[in-house]
Amino acid sequence: MNLTLFVWRQTFHDQPGKLEQYKAKNVSTEMSFLEMLDVVNEGLIRNNEEPIAFDHDCREGICGTCSQVINGVPHGPQERTTVCQLHMRNFNDGDTIYIEPWRAKAFPVIKDLIVDRSAFESIIQSGGYVSVHTGGVPDANAILIPREDADISMDAAECIGCGACVAACPNGSAMLFTAAKITSLAMLPQGKAEAKKRVCMMTEEMLKQGFGNCSNHYECQAACPKGIKVSFIAKLNREFTKAINLFSEPK
Secondary structure, three states: OOEEEEEEEOOOOOOOOEEEEEEEOOOOOOOEHHHHHHHHHHHHHHOOOOOOOOOOOOOOOOOOOOOOEEOOEEOOOOOOOOHHHOEHHHOOOOOEEEEEOOOOOOOOEEEOOEEOOHHHHHHHHHHOOOOOOOOOOOOHHHOOOOHHHHHHHHHHHOOOOOOHHHHHOOOOEOHHHHHHHHHHHHOOHHHOOOHHHHHHHHHHHHHHOOOEOOOOOOHHHHHOOOOOOOHHHHHHHHHHHHHHHHHHOOO
């Protein structure tokens, strides 16, 4: 099939950008979206034109780097699917497709479709870890964890940090990402020791990085390729309230 692409081209975050038109010809329905862009880039290189810059790594829906807004939807039209796992059979011959980078203050454009998501890394570095001691390691069965708590923790840990939640949110909020990272640790015994410190530090860093506030639009949950639920934001709020109440108690 043949497609018309309008792709955002921008040399750097402080330079103006614009949508430029390209033709994608003889596209196989078996191609992934990124493979289609590979073919377009091969044609641009043959014509001595600058190829379209876009992020990718695993191409298996795990790394979260293939961040693109396709026809106004982060990761494209198919629910719970990353761009690298989106196949061209979801489009029709003659379609016009608009491809843009994430739009958020905290995610400045590096080039074309690539954005700087190091703000997420700063949030993780501020408290998304547990302290461990080297030496003898107990058997996994030695630490008893209720099945329900383990399931919630694993559901939260599915977050791949792609940033679709931020791109979909009208406020550019990172609450779903931060909540998932906090919840995945807060539900486990290993995360209890630093739970109160963690939620305060990660929430503070989130605001410092320029992310907006959550106003319950639920767009983050709809755009998440891993189906992370907004109920984790409620867990973050509960953890934060407990921490603030503890620190505000008279000594």
